Amino acid sequence: MTLAEQYVALSTIVRKEIKRYLRIWTQTLLPSAITMSLYFVIFGTLIGSRIGEMGGFTYMQFVVPGLIMMAIVTNSYSNVVSSFFGSKFNNSVEELLVSPTPNYIILLGYVIGGISRGMLVAVVVTIVSLFFTHLHIHSYFVVVVIVLMTSTLFALAGFINAVFANNFDDISIIPTFVLTPLIYLGGVFYSMELLPDFWAGVSRLNPLVYVVNAFRYGVLGVSDVSLPLAFGMIGLFTVLAFAYSMHLLNSGTRLRQ
Amino acid sequence: MIPALTIENLSKVYGDGFVALKGISLEVQQGDFFAMLGPNGAGKSTTIGIICSLVAKTAGKVSVFEVDIDKDFAAAKKYIGIVPQEFNFNQFEKALDIVINQAGYYGLPRELARERAEKYLKALGLWEKRDVPTRMLSGGMKRRLMIARALVHEPKLLILDEPTAGVDIEMRRSMWDFLKKINAQGTTIILTTHYLEEAEALCRHIAIINKGEIVEHSSIKDLLRRLQREVFILDCLEELPESVTISDFVARRVDSHTLEVEVEKGQYINQVFDELDRQGIHISSMRNRANRLEEMFVNLVEGAA
Ligand SMILES: Nc1ncnc2c1ncn2[C@@H]1O[C@H](COP(=O)(O)OP(=O)(O)O)[C@@H](O)[C@H]1O
Ligand SMILES: [Mg+2]
Numbered sequence: 144m145t146l147a148e149q150y151v152a153l154s155t156i157v158r159k160e161i162k163r164y165l166r167i168w169t170q171t172l173l174p175s176a177i178t179m180s181l182y183f184v185i186f187g188t189l190i191g192s193r194i195g196e197m198g199g200f201t202y203m204q205f206v207v208p209g210l211i212m213m214a215i216v217t218n219s220y221s222n223v224v225s226s227f228f229g230s231k232f233n234n235s236v237e238e239l240l241v242s243p244t245p246n247y248i249i250l251l252g253y254v255i256g257g258i259s260r261g262m263l264v265a266v267v268v269t270i271v272s273l274f275f276t277h278l279h280i281h282s283y284f285v286v287v288v289i290v291l292m293t294s295t296l297f298a299l300a301g302f303i304n305a306v307f308a309n310n311f312d313d314i315s316i317i318p319t320f321v322l323t324p325l326i327y328l329g330g331v332f333y334s335m336e337l338l339p340d341f342w343a344g345v346s347r348l349n350p351l352v353y354v355v356n357a358f359r360y361g362v363l364g365v366s367d368v369s370l371p372l373a374f375g376m377i378g379l380f381t382v383l384a385f386a387y388s389m390h391l392l393n394s395g396t397r398l399r400q
Numbered sequence: 401m402i403p404a405l406t407i408e409n410l411s412k413v414y415g416d417g418f419v420a421l422k423g424i425s426l427e428v429q430q431g432d433f434f435a436m437l438g439p440n441g442a443g444k445s446t447t448i449g450i451i452c453s454l455v456a457k458t459a460g461k462v463s464v465f466e467v468d469i470d471k472d473f474a475a476a477k478k479y480i481g482i483v484p485q486e487f488n489f490n491q492f493e494k495a496l497d498i499v500i501n502q503a504g505y506y507g508l509p510r511e512l513a514r515e516r517a518e519k520y521l522k523a524l525g526l527w528e529k530r531d532v533p534t535r536m537l538s539g540g541m542k543r544r545l546m547i548a549r550a551l552v553h554e555p556k557l558l559i560l561d562e563p564t565a566g567v568d569i570e571m572r573r574s575m576w577d578f579l580k581k582i583n584a585q586g587t588t589i590i591l592t593t594h595y596l597e598e599a600e601a602l603c604r605h606i607a608i609i610n611k612g613e614i615v616e617h618s619s620i621k622d623l624l625r626r627l628q629r630e631v632f633i634l635d636c637l638e639e640l641p642e643s644v645t646i647s648d649f650v651a652r653r654v655d656s657h658t659l660e661v662e663v664e665k666g667q668y669i670n671q672v673f674d675e676l677d678r679q680g681i682h683i684s685s686m687r688n689r690a691n692r693l694e695e696m697f698v699n700l701v702e703g704a705a
Contacts (some may be wrong), residue, residue, distance in 0.1 A: 144474055148507025155504025159497075166492075234488035238498075238549075241482050242454045242505035243474035400414065400455045 152244040153252050160256025164222055171222065172264060175214045179268045182210050183275045186332065198334045198365050203276045207364040209331030209355045213295065214268045216326060216354065217318065219261030219294035223253050223301035224314045231305065236398065246392040250302065250385075257298030258291065262265045265290065278362065284359035285370070289340050292377045293354045299384035306391045306398070335367035350380050401465045404430045404479075404557050405451070410460030412446050412612075420446045422612040423460065428590055428605070430465075430556075433583045435599035435620070436592040438609035444592040445485055446607070449563050452482045464557060478506065480623040481555035482583040483546045485562045485592075491535035495526055498534065499549050506553035513552070520548040524578070540571045547575075551582070558582065560591040564598060576602055600624065631689040632672075633658060637682040646675045660689070 144152065161165070164171040183203070191202035198205055230236040239249050272278065280286055308314045329351025335343050346352050347368070357373035360366035392398070403429040412421040421443045428434045436444050449455030451462055453473060462469045464476040489498050496517055503513035521527045524544040524612060529537060534545060542562060550558060560579075564572045579602060583589050593599055599606050606623055608616035618624060639656050649672060650662040659681075661672050676683065 144507050151507045151509055152505050155501050159501055217503065230490065234486065235490040237454055237484065237488045238502055239505055240454055241477060241480070242502070243477040243507070244505045245474065328473055368695075395456055400449070 144245065148243075149245065149248050149253035151259075153190055153255075154249050156239075156244075156249065156252025157255045157259070157292075160222070160226060160253065161259055163226060164260050167325070171260065172267065173263045175218060176267050176271060179210055179214055180271050182206070183272060187275050198336070198363075198367075200363060200365075201276070201280040204363065205359075206332060207272045207276060207278065207336070208359040209259055209329075211265055211268050211272070212254065212355050212358045213326050213331055214264045215261040215290060215294050216297045216351070218264040219257040219321060220297040220304075221318060222260040223257040223298045223305060224308070225317070226256065227305035228252055228308045228311075228314050231308075231398070232311075232352065247389060249356045250299075250388055253302055254295060254298040257301060261294035261298070270392040280362055282361050285357065288374075289354070289357045289361055289377070292374075292381055293304065293358070296350075296354075296377060296381040296384055299381065299388050302388050303384065303391065306388075306396060325349050329355045330367060350376065353377055401430050403463075404428050404432065404465060404480055405590065406461075406463045406466070407447070407451075408461040410447065410450065410462060411458045412443070412455065413458045414451065421450075421458075424612070424614045426607050426614060426617055428557075428588065430588055431583075432588055432605055433580075433603045434590045435603035435606045436590065436609055437594065437596065437599050438592070439594055441611075442609045443612045445561055445611060448482070448484075448590075448592065450509070451559065452480055453477065454484075478553065479556045481550035481558045482552065483550045483558070483560040483563055485565070487542050487546070489534060489542075489545070489549070489674060492533055494531050495521060495534055495537070495545050495548075496530035498545065499552050502549045504551045508553060516552045516554070517548070521545075521550050524548045540567045543567060543590070544575070547578075549567070555587070557588045560589070562592055562594075564593070564595075572598075577654075612658055625664070630663050632661050632663060632669070633687055633689050634661060634672075634676075634683050634686045636676075637684050638680065640681065644679075644681075646672055649675075671702050 186206050187203035192326070194202040196202070227236070230239075269278065304314060304317050328346065329349050330346070331351075335346060335352070335356075338346065351366060353373040353376045356366040356368045357370060357377065360370055360373075405426075407424060407426050409423045409425055410421055411419070411423045413419050424443075424447065436447065438444050450457045451464070451469075453469070464479045467476040467479070469476045484580055499517040499521060500510075500513045503516055504510070509515065518527065521530055524547055526537075526541060526544055526548060529541060534542065537545065543566075547560070547563070550560075558579075563579075564575060567575065576598075579589060579591075589602075591598075591602070603620055606616065606618065606620050607614050633654070636657050636659060640653050640659060642653070644651050644653050644659060646661065648667065652660040654660055663669055663672070673683065
């Protein structure tokens with residue numbers, strides 16, 4: 144395919160992906176807005192006032208970046224996992240497989256779809272958060288780069304999950320038993336400083352720690368881990384996930400018989 | 401003229417060890433209307449799956465308009481339009497979106513994609529249903545939608561896997577007419593079926609596939625002629641001369657006392673006897689040889705039922 148044709152194919156996939164989650168917005172966009180509002184009310188306003196300061200900020204200010212990141216992670220992941228698994232399930236993935244669209248365009252199309260939903264929900268959640276606190280952005284550059292990298296990473300992870308999934312249970316197991324615990328233990332609600340040394344060390348194996356802290360740095364200007372290390376780790380995970388996804392597509396794993 | 405499709409020694413062993421194709425070879429000429437006939441489980445869908453990349457081949461070579469799929473699969477795919485046996489579109493999407501998106505996957509700019517989608521949805525009588533979620537369409541409409549989707553990039557080779565399965569007779573006729581028209585306009589068509597009647601009505605050439613092997617590869621005319629021919633084995637009293645000829649008939653000397661004669665539809669066996677009588681050859685007994693093709697068809701029909 145020529146570059147122009149590849150661009151057409153890419154924008155077709157992205158458009159289709161966006162249309163899909165907008166069509167079922169009550170399942171895709173609304174839940175995050177509601178859940179996050181509850182978090183803001185409960186942790187920020189009700190309990191937060193009793194907690195006092197965390198990392199030098201009011202508790203509300205401290206949790207908002209983590210919660211926004213949580214929305215980005217879960218939405219970019221679940222968009223790709225449900226959409227790609229769905230197209231495997233109803234065999235419409237064959238529409239792409241029989242076409243001359245190269246594999247990296249297919250992957251990119253789904254990933255951009257996931258990123259766009261992650262970002263859209265992030266915007267919604269951010270707007271909701273403004274009812275509870277005022278948000279001052281420390282570094283727009285860090286915020287934008289981290290949001291892009293993180294949503295890319297988790298969109299890819301969702302893709303890998305979808306390739307291996309055989310049924311609808313398989314696409315909820317990983318989010319429930321792996322992703323959610325990692326998010327909760329990733330420092331969304333607390334600073335690593337509160338942990339004993341041993342658990343703080345263990346936490347450094349959790350990719351979400353880097354994601355949450357780098358984003359918190361972008362918003363508040365504070366982080367439990369060094370920024371270059373955070374970028375490096377997220378970048379590394381993203382490259383690995385991309386390479387593995389491409390390998391799965393090129394070998395036709397679970398896609399071609 | 402280059403062939404539209406060339407398959408050489410193609411074999412397929414599925415993951416569970418099942419041998420679905422045992423090294424088949426066939427060639428389809430450009431402009432042809434070609435039937436792959438065979439009972440369920442013969443390997444038709446497997447063959448088609450390999451041609452359009454949904455199934456990975458185990459060994460062999462496939463070329464589409466002389467483009468080897470191992471060398472430039474993307475180029476080969478552009479030549480092909482595929483209508484699979486099972487519905488494989490998102491039933492929550494609308495027909496129009498499905499066809500336009502498919503055009504996009506072939507790199508057709510949006511405007512052109514819209515024009516083409518309109519053209520083919522109209523041609524297949526689906527334009528009125530373009531905005532209905534496809535799960536609401538009837539089985540026949542869904543199948544026609546897949547034809548429109550396969551044609552949107554105007555492929556030179558259209559492959560249909562059992563397109564008329566589960567389609568009522570009236571709809572089947574109009575689908576046949578449509579395919580004949582497309583073929584007359586220059587599109588090479590390959591379809592699989594397990595009805596000889598369908599192959600007869602549409603196709604010029606045919607391959608019969610059974611248990612992963614091609615058992616016949618010829619023109620429909622030739623096949624039908626051979627189907628209607630009977631072969632008789634005659635035991636003779638006298639020793640036969642080295643060569644026996646019976647005018648109007650194909651005769652073969654099997655051994656010193658046995659003769660084989662082919663009788664086509666419309667010929668009379670009496671004529672054979674008269675002729676042999678004149679040559680001083682007397683028949684002591686006669687039986688007809690099992691018609692391999694006919695037996696095969698009986699099996700095919702039983703297999704399909
Ligand atoms: N994924 C698969 N794994 C194992 N065997 C398969 C698979 N797909 C098809 N087969 C077997 O291969 C044979 C040929 O199947 P298929 O090509 O679908 O036949 P046809 O289309 O002629 O009915 C059948 O016996 C079928 O059971
Ligand atoms: Mg089949």
